[in-house]
Each structure stands twice: as structure tokens, then as C-alpha cells.
Amino acid sequence: MTENKTTYNEAALRLEAIVAALERGGLGLDETLKLYEEGALLLKTCQAELIAAEGRLNELRLEDLEHELQTQEAESNQ
Amino acid sequence: MTGRAEVTTGPLAVGQFVSLVKRTLSHEPMFQRQSIKGEVSQWKSYPSGHTYFTLRDDDGQLSAVIWKGRCTIHPSIKEGTEVVVTASLDVYVKRGNIQLIVERIEPVNTLGAMEEAKRMLIERLRHEGELDRVRMRPPFVPKHIAIITGAGSAALADMHRLIDNRWPGMRRTVIGVLVQGERAPEEIVRALALTRRMARPETAEKRSEPPVDLVIVGRGGGSPEDLWAFNLEPVVRAILASPVPVVSAVGHESDLLVSDLVADVRASTPSNAIERCIPVRAELEQWLDELDHRLEHAARRTFGDARQRLVSLHARLKVAPLAGINAAKRTLLAQQSNLNRATEQRFSRERTRLAGLEAALQAIHPRRVLERGYAMTQTEDGTVITKAGSLAVGQAFNLHFVDGTAEAAVTDIHTKEE
Numbered sequence: 001m002t003e004n005k006t007t008y009n010e011a012a013l014r015l016e017a018i019v020a021a022l023e024r025g026g027l028g029l030d031e032t033l034k035l036y037e038e039g040a041l042l043l044k045t046c047q048a049e050l051i052a053a054e055g056r057l058n059e060l061r062l063e064d065l066e067h068e069l070q071t072q073e074a075e076s077n078q
Numbered sequence: 079m080t081g082r083a084e085v086t087t088g089p090l091a092v093g094q095f096v097s098l099v100k101r102t103l104s105h106e107p108m109f110q111r112q113s114i115k116g117e118v119s120q121w122k123s124y125p126s127g128h129t130y131f132t133l134r135d136d137d138g139q140l141s142a143v144i145w146k147g148r149c150t151i152h153p154s155i156k157e158g159t160e161v162v163v164t165a166s167l168d169v170y171v172k173r174g175n176i177q178l179i180v181e182r183i184e185p186v187n188t189l190g191a192m193e194e195a196k197r198m199l200i201e202r203l204r205h206e207g208e209l210d211r212v213r214m215r216p217p218f219v220p221k222h223i224a225i226i227t228g229a230g231s232a233a234l235a236d237m238h239r240l241i242d243n244r245w246p247g248m249r250r251t252v253i254g255v256l257v258q259g260e261r262a263p264e265e266i267v268r269a270l271a272l273t274r275r276m277a278r279p280e281t282a283e284k285r286s287e288p289p290v291d292l293v294i295v296g297r298g299g300g301s302p303e304d305l306w307a308f309n310l311e312p313v314v315r316a317i318l319a320s321p322v323p324v325v326s327a328v329g330h331e332s333d334l335l336v337s338d339l340v341a342d343v344r345a346s347t348p349s350n351a352i353e354r355c356i357p358v359r360a361e362l363e364q365w366l367d368e369l370d371h372r373l374e375h376a377a378r379r380t381f382g383d384a385r386q387r388l389v390s391l392h393a394r395l396k397v398a399p400l401a402g403i404n405a406a407k408r409t410l411l412a413q414q415s416n417l418n419r420a421t422e423q424r425f426s427r428e429r430t431r432l433a434g435l436e437a438a439l440q441a442i443h444p445r446r447v448l449e450r451g452y453a454m455t456q457t458e459d460g461t462v463i464t465k466a467g468s469l470a471v472g473q474a475f476n477l478h479f480v481d482g483t484a485e486a487a488v489t490d491i492h493t494k495e496e
Contacts, residue, residue: 009218019369022376029384036377043373046366050359053219055249055287057238061229062255062265065272072284 008049015042093171100169103176109167111181113301116140118159133163133178142178149182150260160186164301182303189303196309199336203314213342214323216355219362221288222249223355224276226269226295229254233298233329233348240352245359249287251276257297262307266295270316270324277322292355293320295337296327296348308337317341327351448480467493 018039022032060068090098103109116133123129127146132139142165144151155161165178184192203209223241227234234252241248253272255265273293275281282289295317297305307313308328314336317324326341327348338344345351440446444454455463456476463475469488477484 012218015369015373019372019376022380023372025376025380025383027380029381032377032380036373039369039373039377043366043370046362049219049221050362050366052288053221053245053249053359054247055222057247057250057252059229059252060254062253062269062272065251065253066268069272069275069281072281076284 008046011042011045011049015039015046018042092174096169096171096174100171103167103169106167111164111166111301113162113164114178115160115162115186118155118161119157121155121157133161140178141175142180144180144183149180151183152185152188154185154188155183162186162189162303164303182301184303192306192309196336199309199311199314200339203336203340208318208340211318211340216323216325216343217291219357220248220292220355222251222276222282222290222292224273224290224293225250225252226255226266226273226293227252227297227348228257231257231298233296236349237294237352240349241356244352244356248356248359251290258300258304258307263310263313266307267312267316270295270313270320273322274320277320289322291322292325293322294325294327294345294348294351294355295341296325296345296351297329298348299329305335308335310336313337314340325351325355445480448478454478466491 018035021027022035022039027035058065114133116135116139119132119134119139121129121131129144129151131142131144133142134140142163162184163178163180164182165180167176168179169176200209225234225237227237229252241250253269255269256262257266270293273290276285276290279289299305305328308326317326317337317340323342325343325345326335326337327345327350328335328337329347343351343354345354448454454477456478457463458474458476463469469475469491471488471491473488475486475488477486
């Protein structure tokens, strides 16, 4: 959870910093390439995070969800 | 309004008239779910489960009815108890009586006791440092929201609508609970316990869904009593025990609830909770697209610049040897011409010298001497005679002149020593 909490935000912040650094220019080719690759990876991470937020809509009564979880936990304990 | 039309056509049946009164009164918001304070009298519970009484004070009174199971009745309520009821006005058409339909009844002293309990709870939480604890920040993009609220409530519908506007198809689990009444606190606590379990990666994995990373617990507005569950210690403790951020989203404006004080995020309404915690997906996508473009552009520019430099270097490198050779050639030519010039000068100097020498030679050539009137003497065998002493009297010798030779003989000799 903590890891999820920081993933998007951290990636986005780092990505912004990288873009700003590249835009300022004056970096060596090696460094530019390294930053570019990192930036492209971060971009993918961010985009994946957006997709990961899509999912089912479960609407359950309290008892039903309790029962469901109970059953699942019982199954996994066997 | 139909009633008025009937009046013009003839007298109205009294039943119709009372029904009209009932309808009119039930459309008046002032008379719906109103909080009213008074004293209980003629308290009577029937085997049917309904309870009838009169709510009164020194200035007025009104019949009241509590339908079976409609609300919890505090055991301390009896003849003469000061109570606050939440009730709506109704007309009992058969008898033409107006009466209060009670949805909630609390003795005033217990209400006071509840306020006191709330104050003490806040005090305790403050003392424990829970009010100043570091709040968890909701995830920027929640992957799995748990919503604890009344099943089928207007608040839930509002939340669904807002979520789908901002982030269509965002993953969420709604846990329907009672949000008011006797059982509300217990159900909310149980629901929070479920979200704790669903926040565990192992449980989430079994359910093939991401762990719950945000909990919204709330309901729409209501009377202070309706919202009271959110002031109770078990609910508050359950919020504090959450491993993931909890948003307290109870629709109310004035009173602060204890759940608001301890939650990670306090939202003024359920809708406000969504607005505060769910980003607008289209905006994020647009922003990422922009960053994508800027990243590409910036990198390309740097590489473009470098390539340009490389191209220009390459061009310079290609012509560099030629330039060197050309320079060498030029130097060589210059040297050559220098050399030539030097040689030339040398030659001309030599020529001049030679000419001088030739002139000198010319000047000392015997012929020149002879031309000037001198003669050269030679013995008969050709030896040049330079000294008189080398001759003997009677010796024959030759005299060479410019135009020919004469033969002569020595008649006498006079040397300078004599």
C-alpha cells in the first residue's frame, strides 16, 4: 500500500524533473541518453498506474462481503 | 387544487377534506423530520408493538406514535421524561387528529450524556496524541477504493456518479451498512475491519484485485442523532486502526464529528470526498502526453545538436589531411623557390666573380704584357728566363714579341749584384 501510494506520485515528480533537466540542455550525450531512457520508463510506469486503477465495481452488503472473505480465507487455510 | 375545483361544484365530504389536510401537511418540509422537545405523558405501549404518548409542555401538546421497531426506546423513558423527538406531522384521517410519527426519541439527559461522552472521547484522543498524529496521504491514483455507506443511499449514488465522471470504471468496493440507528456503529466497525483485511496484499491476491488503498466512510446529512455513530469510540478507533488512509465523509456543516477529527482526510460531504481524492483521468493523461512530447523533443534536440557537431567535425576531419598536404606543398614550394632564388643569387655572384677573375687573368696574360712592349725570353728548350744570372755569355735564346720571335745571343751579362 505504501508502495502504491508513492509509485505514481514519485514517478511523476521524477519524470517532471528529468524533462526539465533535458529541456535546460547542456548535458552530455551519455547523461542525456540515460535520463531519456529513465524518463521513458517512468512514463510507462505512470501510464500503467492509470490503467491499474480500472476495475470491477463490487457492491455488497456487509454480511455478504464478510461471508465471502471468510470463505476465501477458509479455502486458503486448507 | 383539485380540492378547490370540487368546492365550487358542491360541498366537500369531510373525509376528503381531512385527506386534503393530510396531503397538504405532508408536503410541508417544516413538518417533516423535525426535532421537537417536550415532556412525555400518557405513555402507553400496546401488544401490537406500537407506542402512543402525548408530547407536551406548558404551552401546548400533540399526540405522538412510535410504530413498532421504528426506533429504539431508551429504557429510562417514562411518564414525565424530557425528550427530544425527531418526527413528522401526520393526520389520522379517521379521527381527524393530527399526530407526530416519531422516528427517534432520546431523553434529554441522555443526549446531554452523549455530548459529554463525545467531549471526553475527544479529550482522551487529544491526550493520546491521536488528534495530532501524522495523517496518511491518500494515494494520488487509488487502485482500489472501499466505500462504506448506506446501501442504495443518495450519498452513494452521488459518489458513483462523481467517480464515473472523473475516472470512468475506477475500481471500487462498496460495503453497504446501516449508517444510523442502534446497529450503525457496530456495522461501520465491522466494515472497517473488512477493509483492513482487504488492504492486505495476501487477501487481495486471493481476490485477484489490488489491495484496498483508500477507504471512504460516510453518509449524507441528517440530524445530530442520525450522525451520532461517527462520534462513538468504536468507530473512531476502527478509523485509527486502518492501515490505509480513511476519508471521513459525513454530510453536515455545523457540528464537528469525532470521525472528522481522526480521519486522514476530512471531507464535508460524500461528494466532496470524491472530488478531493479522485483525480480526473483525462487531465492526467493529457499531462502525461505533454511530458511524453517534451521528453522526446528535449532529448531529440540534444542529440540533434550533437549530431550537427559530429557532422561538422567529420567534414573538417575529411578536409584536414588535404589542408596539411597543401600546407606542406606550399611550404615546399616556398622553400623550393627560396632555394632557387638563393642558387640563382649564388650563381650570379659566382658569374660576376668569374668575370672579375677572367678580367684579371686577361690582364696578366703574357700576350697583354707583350702587347705593351715587353718581350719574353726563353731558352732554346722553352724555359722562360727570368734572371740574367741564369744566362751565359754566348748562349742563344729566343725573344718572343707580340707578333713573333727573334733569335738572339748573350753578349754580356750585368747582374744587379755587380
